[in-house]
Amino acid sequence: MTLEFNKQTTDELEALCKRYPKREAALLPALRLLEREFGSVSEEGMKLVARLIGVSPATVYGVVTFYTHYRRPTDGKFMLQVCATVPCALKGGVSLYKHLSGRLGITNGQTTPDGVVTLKKVECLANCDNAPCMQVNDWYYDRLTLPVVDGMIESMRAGTWKPVRMGYNIPKHKYEPVLLKHVLEKDSETIAHYLGRGGYKAAEKALTTLKPADVIDIVKKSGLRGRGGAGFPTGTKWSFVPQASPKPRYLVLNDDESEPGTFKDKMLTERDPHAIIEGAMIAAYAIGSHDIYWYLRGEFPLGAKIAQQAVDEAYARGFLGPNPCGTGYRLDITVHRGAGAYICGEETGLLSSLEGQRGNPKIKPPFPAVEGYFRCPTIVNNVATIASVPLIIANGPEWFRKWGTEKSPGTMIFSVSGHVERPGLFEAPLGIPLRELVFDLAGGVKGGRKLKAVVPGGISSGVLTPEEIDVKMDFDSLAAIKSMLGSAGVTVLDETVCMVDTLWNTLRFFHHESCGQCTPCREGTGWLEKILRRIENGHGRPEDLQLLLDICDGMVGRTICVLADAAAMPTRSIVTKFKAEFEAHIEKKRCPMKGAAAPQPATAGAH
Ligand SMILES: Cc1cc2nc3c(=O)[nH]c(=O)nc-3n(C[C@H](O)[C@H](O)[C@H](O)COP(=O)(O)O)c2cc1C
Ligand code: SF4
Structure with a gap:
């Protein structure tokens, strides 16, 4: 069947094309129009968009398959995207995904036989203070529990599901906000x-x-x-x-x-x-x-x-x-x-x-x-x-320059997630000590547990130990200790966290997100992920620790962009700073943090 857009969509597409220097630049928005009019991006739809945009169907197919977000004809009425990346995983995101998978009887990317629900395990949704979270179609759902998701599935099946808009999370603290000053006021977006x-x-x-x-x-x-x-x-x-x-x-x-x-x-x-x-x-x-x-x-x-x-x-x-x-x-x-x-x-x-x-x-x-x-x-x-x-x-x-340091002036919006009493956004002067951010502003480690590690600048940054948290949160101070401020995404890990598992999750993210153009990145992130999987599942070898570091050496500075370096930085820091934990996994042939269960098959994808 040859598809055609209706008049309104055709006009919208033409108006869109005029906003770009070249017509083909409107390809991604054109695919959104396709999704809107026909409910999904089908192969016939791709041919339609190719014809209207003036590129080959193969180009459109190549673009559609690069991205994860377009709805496909086999997807269900409700698309459940469960975040399983580190900040959510720390709060039960992986268990949530497994629960949904068991309850629905489907795995990643599959749709229930009644066509109601598609389940996807996705990478970070930028909602880490509200972990564990998932997106249902266009809507975010925060701090989910198993009974809550069970209720949501019931309502989807009964046809009574209604979207709910979640609130915002900016804990009050001693510093006056500058950029965030008005964001919680009514109608601040108008x-x-x-x-x-x-x-x-x-x-x-x-x-x-x-x-x-x-x-x-x-x-x-x-x-x-x-x-x-x-x-x-x-x-x-x-x-x-x-x-x-x-x-x-x-x-x-x-x-x-x-x-x-x-x-x-x-x-x-x-x-x-x-x-x-x-x-x-x-x-x-x-x-x-x-x-x-x-x-x-x-x-x-x-x-x-x-x-x-x-x-x-x-x-x-x-x-x-x-x-x-x-x-x-x-x-x-x-x-x-x-x-x-x-x-x-x-x-x-x-x-x-x-x-x-x-x-x-x-x-x-x-x-x-x-x-x-x-x-x-x-x-x-x-x-x-x-x-x-x-x-x-x-x-x-x-x-x-009233705020911050000589070389890092101003305030920064720190995103704080993980095991803290008060996760959320904290705007504070650049250069405040990480200890103050975690233990004062964010209320300390949740439940009075001991601190094990802090990711100071997004998952691409070098992980810090409790001994290092007097570092100042500015660009140069963090670089000086071989980490980085990055986008100031601070994730706090308590004593119950397995660092091997955390690094495995981190590498799964980078392997998934590598665009694949450069061999050191495409293969390197994959090898790192596989080695971590085997260590976590009780099949690690003593030589694996050096192998992980050698692979990082082969990745850094050798690729088109720095995603490969971003994968190597947390790997190097976790492997060297938490070496004993890796050795315990290899020696005991199991994850010591998970009791004395028998080793998992080396190929098991526990995540
Ligand atoms: C793998 C990778 C992912 C990135 N993701 C983002 C991002 O999501 N948002 C962002 O603003 N910059 C991101 N950056 C940084 C951008 O490449 C770029 O430096 C930034 O947008 C420049 O803006 P700024 O100078 O205002 O920071 C990323 C860099 C890398 C290497
Ligand atoms: S380093 Fe960048 S360009 Fe190269 S494969 Fe990785 S993500 Fe792609």
Whole structure:
């Protein structure tokens, strides 16, 4: 059967295509339209999209199969995506998945015979403070228990299931929030609220009274460093855009937030989208760009809806469009949804995805600032970086330097998850001791248990022992002890946690998310995962510890992007700092944390 879109969808698609430099860039949104109109992405649908976008069906198939988030014709009415990555696993995410699998009689990716439910075990949903969690179609469900999920299944089968919108989790503490100041206020996502608190005045100031070079200078003086992971100085990055280039310039907002343990961007997007839009206006003006793309991860449908509503409001009030703040400096923002792939957070992978391709990273140099989106100068910034810009322009660089350290100024939104009394988002000055963050702000280890380890900057960072938690939470202090601040996703592990199991889970994540272009990453993450599986299941060999480290040596610095390095960093730190625990697994031929059960088959996929 040949499919066709109805008139409304056809018109929407045509309007969408006009928002990108090339028609093929609209491929991911076109697949979302296909999903919306026909309920799923079928092979016939792929042919339709290929014809309308002007690419081959094989290209569309290649793209669809790269991402995990598109609904397929065999999927059930309800898609249950259960997070089993480390922060959720610490709170029972894996048990939750196993319970659902047993109850429904299906395994990962399968659909119940009645076509009601499809079950998927997925990687981090950026909701770690509410672990264990799952997504049902477009909706998040927090802090789940087995009776609650049983009730949900009943209601799905009875046809009485109704979506529930979950609340937000920002514990009060001694530091005054700056970026998070308004996010819990009613209607904080609306333009009326934003204007009521002085919103868009900084953009007006920048666009009407400052030259682009002045804006860059102010941001440089503030010392703002990227909040997406690498901590690169923002103003300096903006200054890399070649002024003489005749090509169009682009600004891309990175809202792909997929680093396990990190959930700050989701909050800013859903509760303060106008701060992101205003920051984007200023940043685009500073780099000489007129076209801004706001790339959100596919798992944020609510965020995408709120972002689009906010963008529409900004157009309606004239902040976006041909004449922002009466300047005639055209500014357009296009909200673009990804489709489930961690690697699309890496800036060149993101740009590939935004070009309508598989999210494969590209070799640097050239860096995106010089040759990025469709080979034009492009700045990619994290949305929390961008949301900081209006405050810096409004209050000046010295105001921003009131917080933080000389080299890491400002506040940071720390995402704290795992075994703490009060998980959630904590905005605090950069440079506060990790001990203060865990034991004071987040209330200490849950239930008075002993601390075993802390992941300080997302799962890609080197794990710290209790002896190391006096480290200051800033970019340089963590780098000095061979870890990193990254995206400031702090996950706390108590004494009951098996570090071998935790590392196995971590490597399963990286192996799953490797795009596969580079052999050291594709094979290396797979080998690491397999070795950890055998150690955890009682089949480890004494030489395995050195083998794990040797494999890491073969991965670091040898690949297109740093996902391979990101997999090696926690591996090296856990294997060296918790060596005795690995040796105990190998000696006892079982996981000592799980009692004296018989060894599992070496191939068992307990996760
Ligand atoms: C594997 C990988 C995943 C990444 N994921 C994200 C992400 O989800 N969000 C993000 O902002 N940056 C992510 N980054 C960092 C980006 O590549 C890039 O440095 C960042 O968007 C730049 O913005 P900033 O300077 O404002 O931090 C990732 C990097 C790597 C290597
Ligand atoms: S390092 Fe891994 S994720 Fe990055 S490009 Fe190579 S294979 Fe892909």
